[in-house]
Structure formats: structure tokens, C-alpha cells
Amino acid sequence: MSFLMLQSLTKRFGDTTVVDGLSLSVDKGEFVSLLGPSGCGKTTTLQMIAGFVEPSAGAISLNGRDLTRITPAARGLGIVFQSYALFPHMTAAENVAFGLEMRGIAKLQQVKRVDEALALVGLSGFSDRYPRRLSGGQQQRVALARALVIKPDVLLLDEPLSNLDAKLREEMQVELRQIQRTVGTTTILVTHDQGEAMALSDRIVVMNHGRVEQVARPTDIYRAPATAFVANFLGKTNLLPATIAAGAASIGTSRWAADGMMDGVARASVRPERIMFGDSEGLAGTVKARIFQGHHWLVQVATEAGLVLVIAPNDGRAIPDDGAAVLLTWRAEDMILSQSGSAA
Amino acid sequence: MSAKEIASGGHVAWLLAGPALLLFAGIVLVPIVMTGLLSFYDWGPYKGIETVFTLKNWREIVTDSYFFGIFLRTFRIALLVTVISVLIGTPEAYILNRMEKPWRSFFPVIVLGPLLISVVARTLGWALLFGSTGLINVALVRLGIVASPIQFMFTETGVVIALVHVLVPLVVISVWATLQRLDPQIENAAISLGGSGFTVFRRIVLPQVMPGILSGAIVVFALAASAFATPAIIGGRRIKVASTLAYDEFLNTLNWPLGAAVAVLLLVGLAAIIAGSNRLMERRYSEMFR
Numbered sequence: 001m002s003f004l005m006l007q008s009l010t011k012r013f014g015d016t017t018v019v020d021g022l023s024l025s026v027d028k029g030e031f032v033s034l035l036g037p038s039g040c041g042k043t044t045t046l047q048m049i050a051g052f053v054e055p056s057a058g059a060i061s062l063n064g065r066d067l068t069r070i071t072p073a074a075r076g077l078g079i080v081f082q083s084y085a086l087f088p089h090m091t092a093a094e095n096v097a098f099g100l101e102m103r104g105i106a107k108l109q110q111v112k113r114v115d116e117a118l119a120l121v122g123l124s125g126f127s128d129r130y131p132r133r134l135s136g137g138q139q140q141r142v143a144l145a146r147a148l149v150i151k152p153d154v155l156l157l158d159e160p161l162s163n164l165d166a167k168l169r170e171e172m173q174v175e176l177r178q179i180q181r182t183v184g185t186t187t188i189l190v191t192h193d194q195g196e197a198m199a200l201s202d203r204i205v206v207m208n209h210g211r212v213e214q215v216a217r218p219t220d221i222y223r224a225p226a227t228a229f230v231a232n233f234l235g236k237t238n239l240l241p242a243t244i245a246a247g248a249a250s251i252g253t254s255r256w257a258a259d260g261m262m263d264g265v266a267r268a269s270v271r272p273e274r275i276m277f278g279d280s281e282g283l284a285g286t287v288k289a290r291i292f293q294g295h296h297w298l299v300q301v302a303t304e305a306g307l308v309l310v311i312a313p314n315d316g317r318a319i320p321d322d323g324a325a326v327l328l329t330w331r332a333e334d335m336i337l338s339q340s341g342s343a344a
Numbered sequence: 345m346s347a348k349e350i351a352s353g354g355h356v357a358w359l360l361a362g363p364a365l366l367l368f369a370g371i372v373l374v375p376i377v378m379t380g381l382l383s384f385y386d387w388g389p390y391k392g393i394e395t396v397f398t399l400k401n402w403r404e405i406v407t408d409s410y411f412f413g414i415f416l417r418t419f420r421i422a423l424l425v426t427v428i429s430v431l432i433g434t435p436e437a438y439i440l441n442r443m444e445k446p447w448r449s450f451f452p453v454i455v456l457g458p459l460l461i462s463v464v465a466r467t468l469g470w471a472l473l474f475g476s477t478g479l480i481n482v483a484l485v486r487l488g489i490v491a492s493p494i495q496f497m498f499t500e501t502g503v504v505i506a507l508v509h510v511l512v513p514l515v516v517i518s519v520w521a522t523l524q525r526l527d528p529q530i531e532n533a534a535i536s537l538g539g540s541g542f543t544v545f546r547r548i549v550l551p552q553v554m555p556g557i558l559s560g561a562i563v564v565f566a567l568a569a570s571a572f573a574t575p576a577i578i579g580g581r582r583i584k585v586a587s588t589l590a591y592d593e594f595l596n597t598l599n600w601p602l603g604a605a606v607a608v609l610l611l612v613g614l615a616a617i618i619a620g621s622n623r624l625m626e627r628r629y630s631e632m633f634r
Contacts, residue, residue: 052532072535079536085529089551089631098547102538130631150537 003028003186004049004154009058011044011210018044020210021058026154026188031180033189033197036207037233042190045207046156049188051075062153073102078147078185082159084139086131092118092142093127099150117149118142120179137168144176148183155180157189161196173199194234198222206230222271224336231269231336238275240305242266242337249337252304254283254329258337266339272298273311274334277320282329283308287320301326376611383605393600401605411589411606415613418586421500422569425507429564430557432508433515437553438545440516441523456517458510467577470506471497474578498580506574511567515560522556523549554629562618569614586610 002025011019019041026032034042047053049060051072060067067075087095093114100110118124121141131139140160147155160176161169177200180187191197197204198218206213206221206229214226225231228239242249242256244266249258251268258266273296285303297319299310308328312319320326383401386394405411440451458466473479474496481493496502526549534548572587579585584592586606593603 050532050536052535072532073538073540075536076538077536079533081529081533083527083529085527085533087530087534087548089629098534098539099537102543132631146533146537 002026003030003063004188005059005061006045006049007059007061009045009048009060010056011041011048011053012056018210019048019055022207022210022212024205024212024215026186028186029184031177031187031189031200031202033191033201033204034207035191035194035197035204035233036213038192040207041210042192042207043158046158046188046190049154050077050079050156076150076152078150078152078155080140080143080147080155080157080160082162084131084143084163086139086142086146088131091128091130092123092134092145095131095142096146096149099146103150113149114145117145120148120182121145122175136164137172140164140172144179148179148185152185155185155187157187159191160189162191162193169196176200198234204234206233208233225269228267228269236272236309236311238270238272238308240268240270240308242268242305244337244339252283252285254281256332256335256337261337261339264339266337269336269338270330270334272309273313275308275310275328275330277310277312278327278329280327282327284325284327287322287324287326289322290319301328303328379604380608382601383608385601385604387599387601392598401602404602405605405609414584414589415586415609417500417583418569418610419613419617421503421507421575421585422565424500424504425511425568426561426565428504428508429512429515430561433512433560434519434550434553434557436512437516437519437523437556438549441520456513459513463510463573464577466510467506467574470502470509470574471577474502497578498582500579500583502578503575503583503585506578507568507571510574511564514563514567515557518560518563519553519556522553526552551629552632554625554632558622558625562622566614566618570610 004024004026006022006024009019009022010017022041022045024032034045036042044053048055049067051067051070055068058068062075087098090098096114096117097110100113105113114127115124118127121144123138123141123145126134126138126142129138131142134142140163143160157176161172164172173196180200189197189200201218203215204218204221205215208229214221214230216224216226221230222234225234225237231237231239240251242251242258242265244258244261244263246263247257247259247261249256249261249266249268256268283303283305285301285308288300288302288307290300291298292314295314297312297314299312299319301308301310310328382393384397384399386396386398386400388394436455440448440455443451461469471478475481476493476495476497478496480496481490484490485493496505530552531544531548534544539547570587571585572591575583575585576588576591579588587610590603590606590610593599593606597603
């Protein structure tokens, strides 16, 4: 039996259903991200796990114990809020110690555990600082230490990195992952940033309109998005119309094997970085624009099947100029064909 | 911008602030200075006011225990009113702030009600309630809570109750404004760490609204110490406070210089107490005043 179980969790506010029958099971020690655009219900889901929002239907259980009717204070979960929500009138050490105090832990033991927690997040020398005297990244670390010091069964992270600048965010991603591996706490992260979800998670839950679109490992979800929404939300993708006839798919001028597909129309999805410029065969097109991005080029190619985006590495090979005629090709396994009626 | 332009900018600033400054000087500073000067003049029942410099009035106030008693009572009433208003107003604001939609706009009107009623009508209303055959006493006696009517009229208790009634809204407004600036997630964070409702209020919310409580308390203290109508009607002649004393000196005894000295002492005392407590609180809750 899995550690944290959400069973057809549903939340309605008036007539609008914010979370619609969400089921998920999380293993002990796993890092799972809830990913989706704003308003997809991911934060509401987190708040239901935390106990701040009461589900309209469904159940939450942790380690076999039903959490649904338990108060937030008694759930024993560690939460890092988007605004960090540090207590402004307490020092970093007092902030971290609060949860231990509430648990009636002896003063001496408190001091030791607070020191350990602050050391874990790399803030050993900052215990007497007030939150206002700490940078955004440091406040973030105090919030993390405060959530982890109570040794929670589950750590809930609500967009924890969204208030940091890009460079700091990347550093914190690496650090967050390391800390989570060290302490081994089961973690649920809510984010709208696909990069963050892919960098941190063991599994990603992609949500849209309160429903789960796909649950899979980051590499799998990127390689084989289950729906067009997932494909578009996680990285860039090309969606091309294809025609299936006699076990073959044709996209513009190119032909692909399509075993087991019905005759008719289909949609092909190909990641831009998997498309290469071919020599003799492929989808014919003309370069409309090319944009230099440092370690790669973005090339827009107008083809019979529509505008195709190609990401070409800046590895010394020549990149076709604007207006040049090119052939686009990719390996069959890099393309996902789906037919209407099925998921796409 | 060149140095010259900045300099002329200074002139413009003075020019723009000028009218308000003149008005302030005319209606605030000048009367205070004149009252201050008046307190050093001499006065006699037959000679009236004499424009000579004397410390007679001040010596009388400082040495006569009658005046000391009145000032002590004034500040005792003000302090009691402030403490009670804070004790009632702070939780009241917290509850109001957590109310749901329809009540959230309805209850503040009730809370602010006392401020909307004329001071004389409100105080006379209290006089009706307080009397020995008033509603409060009749109810208490009928319910068997007390054997004989409690004396509210012409007592400090009555003055304190009537002042608290009208001044509590000021604490509520001030604390409420501070509460609305708080991050609601901070409370959730404390709850998630295992804090019970009361602990969260006392340890997390209260220290954060301290600036609001302090500014509310200062306003209440100042208004309670200088209140006139309520102590005059409820307290009557028996419970004299500084403001009714000054009034009597000015209009009954016609000893303006002594009345002026009382008024100036009240002003100075208030300013000193407020500045002192402000200092103390700002040091104690230094992180919340940044």
C-alpha cells in the first residue's frame, strides 16, 4: 500500500469544480510535482492535503490513517508557502523552533534540532537574524528548515521558488533536491514551472481544469506526452496533421510507417530538438526565420504541414540561411502519432 | 536639474505648504502659546487678570493635593479605559476580520455605531441606564445578582464604562487596519506547525498587530484623558477630572490663568506619557515597527 493516497478528491466552490475526482498514490520518500497552469486546481489540491481546504468529496489517507477529518495542526505535515510566511517578529532560530515548541520538546533538544535544521539548509550563522534582514533565498531556506525540523511525514511545497530570480532559482532547485534526498521526506511540490517540475521530481502529475492529464516520470512525460495539452505544456512541440493510409502515415511530402492505425487523419507530435536537416528525403520546406540563442538555434521552417520549429544545436555545423530550401527528418521513434477519438 | 533649479524648487515647496502651515500656526500653535502665557499671569477675585509674570498658579497646582488628586484620577480613568478598550477591541477586530461575506460588511457598522451618535445624546442615554431605577440596576436586582442597586452615576466606574463604549471602535479600526496587512499564510504556517487557535493568536498574530494596538491605545488614552462631556454628565460635580476642572476655573471661578495652567499641564502630561509609552513599545517590538 502506498504512503500518501488521494482518492477521487473533489472540491467545488459553488458551481465551479476546482478539483475533479483526483486520485493519486505517492510512495514513501517519493518527490511528486503537481504541474499545471494557474487555476488548474493544483494549489487547492495541496491545501486539501494540508487541511486548510475541506474536500467536497473523496478521501486522503497517510500511511493507512484517514486524514480527511483531521485538523491541519494534527496532520503533522511540513509546509513551505509561496510567500514563505515566516513569523516576522521572531529570529530565524525562533521561527524554526516554533514547531518543536508546539510539540513540547525539551529546550535543550530544541536548540540541537534547530541548529541541525539550519545547518542542513546552509544557514548556520544566521540563527539570530530576523526575516526582514534575510535575502529572499535565505528566507526560503528558513521556511524549509522550519518545515523539516518537525520531521514531517510529508513535505508540501507551494510554488516555493517562484519569488526568486532565475539564477537563484536554479541553485535552489539543485539544493532542494539534495536536501530532499538527504532527509528522504516524501514531498509534494506545486508548480506552474515545467522546468522546475522536471528538474526536481520523481514523478510529475500534469493537471488541467481540475483533472489529471498524465502521471509519469519526467523523462517519460516529455518523450511521450499523453495528450496535446501535456505536449504543449511541457516544452515546445510540433503538432503536425498526418494522413494514414494502408499502414503508412504521410505528413506533407514525407512517409512514415504507421502500423496498427486506422485509415484517416491523425496528429503527429515531434519535439523540435529531435528534428534534423536531411540530405535526400524528408518533409520539404523553406526557412522562414532563424534565431540565435547561444547554445542552440531556433529555426522556423514553413512546410506543407504548416510551420515547424526546429531546435538545432550550435555544434559547428552550418545552419541553413533564411529562404533556403530544406528537408526535415526525424527518427520514427521520436514521433508520436495519435488519432482523433484517442487522447489527442 | 541644476543647483539653482533645486533651490527655487525649495521656494516652490514652501509656497505650496504655506497656506496649510499658516492655518496650522493660526489655529493650533498660537492658541497653545497664548494659553501657555496666560498660565503665568496673575488673577484675583476683585482685580481680575493682571498681565504680570508669576509662578503662583503653577506653585498652587504642584503643591495643592486637591489638584494632584484630580490629575491622578484623570490619568487613572484614562489608563483603565485604554486597557479595557484594548482588551475588548483587539479580539473584536480579530473576529470581525475573520467574518464571512454578509456579516463582514454588517458588523463594522454596529461596532462604529457609538461614534455616529452625538456625545450628549449618548452620555444622557448612559445616565438613563445607570440610574438606581435605570435598566441595568433594575435587571440586576430582579435577576437577584445584586441585593441593592449599584452606584454607577457620579462614580469613576460609570465614567469608565461610558468612555470605553465610545472609544473601543477606535481600537477596532486601528487593529483591523493592521490585521488586513498581515499575510494570512503566516497564520496557516503556525497552525500547520501544531499551534492551537489561542496559541497562534497570542504568539503569532498579537505581536504582529502590536503597532495597530499601540496607535489605537494612544488615541484612546489621549481622548479619555481629555474627555469633557462624559465625565461632566456621568461624573457630575463629584468626579472632577482635569478637563472639567479647567472648564470650571475658566467659566465658574473666572480664574483664567489657573485654568490655563491646568490645561497646559494636561497637554504636557499627555504628550510625555504618550511619547514614553511609544518609545517603550517600539523597543519591545522593534521588528514589527520596521
